Amino acid sequence: MKQFITFVKKEFYHVLRDRRTLLILFGMPLAQIVIFGFALTNEVKNARIVIVDHAKDDASRSIIDRIGASNFFEIREDVMDRNRMETAFKEGKIKLAILFPANFQRDLFHQNHAPIQVIADASDPNYATTLTNYVSSIIQDYQTELNETVALPYRITPQLRMLYNPQLKGAPNFVPGVMALVLMLVSVMMTAISIVREKETGTLEILLVSPFKPVWVILSKAVPYLILSLVNVLSIVLMSVFVLQLPVEGSWLLLFAESTLFIVTCLTLGIFISIKTKSQQVAMLISLMGMLLPTMMFSGFMFPIENMPVPLQIISNVVPAKWFYIIVKSIMIKGVGFAAIWKETLILLGIALFFFVISLRSFKIRLE
Incomplete structure (x- = not known):
């Protein structure tokens, strides 16, 4: 154990005396939080929705058929009670719900006015706005067709409700994305060059002839970056709470536990790259290019995964940042507990192992 602590201290010294490393470790998260102030608006396809039709009349069925015929929505269920709907929103199974009140057609034809309630998951504000705009457009088209045949125009009023983010702020979307991006890049890149640095400086030969077991060598490389990455998590969360006014709705302990698991996953990936490469330049290039693009493209941070072709959706499942992004949004924005994110947690744990x-x-093979 004394040897292990000595190796951990040595790795800390390597980090703390290198100003460039400190800039990457602590400057990048703060810069990303400031820079990513604007989220992108994207076309939406195959968004998962539910429809609760209490009317079950010709008018409601006509609108439902129009919604189902579009390629914007994927109707998961046409009957769902309010409790199940709330659970589905929290678990991320649906992005939008449409509720038709009883006597919808009667109110529309006799009173010339009928409401439709549209509930959207606004933890991603741009996504929610796009979905509600699509629904409003479909309803407006139906209303226009009706008004062509009557003297007194009918009026259908969608009643919009944005869950989790009523003000449609951008922070609830980009803060979890920045956390995933920064932790992935920092943890992977820093550990990717750790063992390679030992090779280039010649100190690896000392490790080869020492009685220190390989597992302790790997752990001694990972522990310092685990601690520093947790400091990054704390700084990002504190900035989101006190600077961006984005409170953590769920458990802080659960958030940090899940962040620790994600950091460990990134560290193991960085160690793997470090072992397989022979120079710091190659390790850094692989960690940057190999992690940056998948994290940006396949985590759901920049672009909705539902928009992608099925093969790319399958590929996204092997990107750890995708699952961490879902976990952070669920805890910070929706306030869910472990019961709602245990599947994503198991996937991250499996990747780490x-x-x-x-x-x-x-x-071990390299030591022989």
């Missing part, structure tokens, strides 16, 4: 075992086996 996979890369740790592969790294350990590769390191």
